[in-house]
Amino acid sequence: MHIVTKAKAIAFHAGLLVLTASPAAAQVTAIRAGRLIDPEAGTVTMNQIILIEGGRFQAIGPNVAIPPGAEVIDLSQLTVLPGLVDAHNHLALTYKTVPENNVYYLTYVLESTPLRAIQAASNGIQMLSAGFTIVRDMGNNGNYADTALRIAIEQGWIPGPMIVNSGIIIGGMGGQFWPTPEMAMEKNIVYPEYLDADTPDEIVKAVRQNALFGATVIKICVDCKPWGYSVDDIRLFINEAGKAGLKVEGHVQTVDGARRAIEAGIWSIAHGGGLTDEMHKLMAKKGIWRAGTETPLTLVGHTTEGRYERTVAGLRNAYENNVPLTFSTDADYYIPGMTRGEVAIEFIETWKAAGIPNVDILRAMTTNGYLVSETENTRGPIRAGLAADLIAVGGNPLESIDALRDVQFVMKDGVVFKQNGVMTPEKFFHGGPVNGWNIR
Numbered sequence: 001m002h003i004v005t006k007a008k009a010i011a012f013h014a015g016l017l018v019l020t021a022s023p024a025a026a027q028v029t030a031i032r033a034g035r036l037i038d039p040e041a042g043t044v045t046m047n048q049i050i051l052i053e054g055g056r057f058q059a060i061g062p063n064v065a066i067p068p069g070a071e072v073i074d075l076s077q078l079t080v081l082p083g084l085v086d087a088h089n090h091l092a093l094t095y096k097t098v099p100e101n102n103v104y105y106l107t108y109v110l111e112s113t114p115l116r117a118i119q120a121a122s123n124g125i126q127m128l129s130a131g132f133t134i135v136r137d138m139g140n141n142g143n144y145a146d147t148a149l150r151i152a153i154e155q156g157w158i159p160g161p162m163i164v165n166s167g168i169i170i171g172g173m174g175g176q177f178w179p180t181p182e183m184a185m186e187k188n189i190v191y192p193e194y195l196d197a198d199t200p201d202e203i204v205k206a207v208r209q210n211a212l213f214g215a216t217v218i219k220i221c222v223d224c225k226p227w228g229y230s231v232d233d234i235r236l237f238i239n240e241a242g243k244a245g246l247k248v249e250g251h252v253q254t255v256d257g258a259r260r261a262i263e264a265g266i267w268s269i270a271h272g273g274g275l276t277d278e279m280h281k282l283m284a285k286k287g288i289w290r291a292g293t294e295t296p297l298t299l300v301g302h303t304t305e306g307r308y309e310r311t312v313a314g315l316r317n318a319y320e321n322n323v324p325l326t327f328s329t330d331a332d333y334y335i336p337g338m339t340r341g342e343v344a345i346e347f348i349e350t351w352k353a354a355g356i357p358n359v360d361i362l363r364a365m366t367t368n369g370y371l372v373s374e375t376e377n378t379r380g381p382i383r384a385g386l387a388a389d390l391i392a393v394g395g396n397p398l399e400s401i402d403a404l405r406d407v408q409f410v411m412k413d414g415v416v417f418k419q420n421g422v423m424t425p426e427k428f429f430h431g432g433p434v435n436g437w438n439i440r
Ligand SMILES: [Zn+2]
Pocket: 088, 089, 090, 138, 330
């Protein structure tokens, strides 16, 4: 039984077991889309019919016949598009001005993993309501709250985006912290936020631990300490993660760290601080994803004018160098009056300031998000056979990307989550694991 379960888990990680069953099975749903955007092609088509059955898209086109008995959803006044992707968030972390003055070291001390897991469930729902159907959840999630969130959504307990989760961030001793000896050695304060791995043996063991406990991507601290990881260390991570079918994202904050990560052939780089023009050219050449986490100035207190100017210039430079771009936020804090999803959407301000055309912002938020998440053949595009995820907005995001601030409709796995701007999540809640207890 254990072997069967593990095989299924591996199949899932490879994206083969995305939809074993669906609450929408047997019932056919037909959506009338006034406008339908294909972000990859950058095109809009008018008056399309989208047929959905068993949680998947069946047919899309202007002359698709609606079968008798189908449930018809009228989105003829709206623009329909595929779901959005945040390629870097931390759903089980929410630091705040009060009481911790946005110092997340204190959040770890004040809030238990179980509390943070419940926060993650709420944050996931808030992200889905804002149109994010996939979130890469990149660590700092306590003791595997990210795995619990992913499994709870996949088994059918609660609504939420598809989660690509990293488990615990792997770094040299101390992780991103500079703990005191007594806190690190006697209280183990760094765990569970970071896994210590300073030697090749520890690197192998840490990757295997995360894979065992449900990570679907590996996140490492490339240069959180001046010694950091060498090119060979990073190659070891990539090789070991590859055995479990996982890619490696590097937290990078220096040019030297970026150079080592790029040379090793890492999958994606988080944060733009170390990404110079030279690094961007190397990334473009190697096809390395940029998850730049470009905080807008409008999220007061979370960046400064100087940092924001450098962030905008860096994003612009990456775009001009044809670096593969993802939309990524690192939006792991509370802004009073805003949902987690609204905070994430706010990041379009930085992309607008960088002068990036709407179609390319939308590609970063959709097509490229599916590619960096490796779901492009199972979930993301509105294409027959894929999981039926889509959203609808009032305006046209190709004309004004701000249209994405007003998500009126959200469907996930063929089930309506939001309609007429109001969440209607009843069909996502179950008293048991309706999609399979053995999803891990
Ligand atoms: Zn982060």
